[in-house]
Every structure is written in C-alpha cells, then in structure tokens.
Amino acid sequence: MNKEKREFLRFECLLPAEVVKIEGKANLVERVTAHDFSREGLKLTISFNLNPGSNMELKLFLPEKKISSKLSGEVTWSKGVQNKMEVGLKIKEMDKKLKSEILNWVFPKWLEKERKKQQKP
Numbered sequence: 064m065n066k067e068k069r070e071f072l073r074f075e076c077l078l079p080a081e082v083v084k085i086e087g088k089a090n091l092v093e094r095v096t097a098h099d100f101s102r103e104g105l106k107l108t109i110s111f112n113l114n115p116g117s118n119m120e121l122k123l124f125l126p127e128k129k130i131s132s133k134l135s136g137e138v139t140w141s142k143g144v145q146n147k148m149e150v151g152l153k154i155k156e157m158d159k160k161l162k163s164e165i166l167n168w169v170f171p172k173w174l175e176k177e178r179k180k181q182q183k184p
Contacts, residue, residue: 073099073106074166074173080107083133084120097123100169102162104136104153113138113150121152125165132161 078097098106105123113119117138124131134157141150154162 073101073104074169075099075176076169076172078165078169079124079126081122081124082109082119083122085113086118095121098149100165102166104139104151107150107152108144109148109150112148113141115140118155119152123165125168128164128168130161130164132158132165134162 076097076099078100080095080097082093082095093109093111095107095109098108107121115138118135119138120133120135122131122133134154136152136154136156139151139153141148143149
C-alpha cells in the first residue's frame, strides 16, 4: 500500500489557470485547469510535456470571487492521461492572503462532496 507523502489535504476543484512562464520558455500563455488545491501544491491538466524538476509560473483564477493570483512552483510528478498531461506542482511562492482565500473557497465545496459520498449506499 502506498503511503501518502502529502502533509496537507488536497481539495478537489476546477480552477482555470494560465501558464505564464516555464523554465526556458518566456512569454508563454497556455490555458490550463487546476483539479485540486492544497496549502502546498496543486494538480494541473496541461497539453504539453513537462518533466519533474521544471519550474513554472501560473496565474490562478477564482472566477466566483473575481480574484486571481500569481504563483510559482516546481513540477514534482507528471503522467499522461487521455492525450493530456497531469502534473503535480509544489507551490514555492504565492501571496498568503490569496492562498487562504482560495482554500476558504474550495474547502466547503470539497466538504459538501465528501458528505454526499458518505450518504450514498
């Protein structure tokens, strides 16, 4: 059985984002989606290949609150899924207030889904 390496829970969500910069590639704007978010990282679906150890800058959007936040992180894992790539990004830099705002938004939605899962027979 695999032991969970994460220190913090990841909360399922669908947040639009833009890749602004990848190591060695400037002025790149690629729309991507964050599928989960935690205090330390997030999972993205992207349409290009990235190797673990790559650094990237993102702009993450929270449309319901009309806010966005830039963040930088390092790819910790990647895998191919249905003609796309999923990558785990460890957050290196992000505005703490905006990170808290996102966590405060995703947590209740995640909690609601978890409760519904437990209610199903």
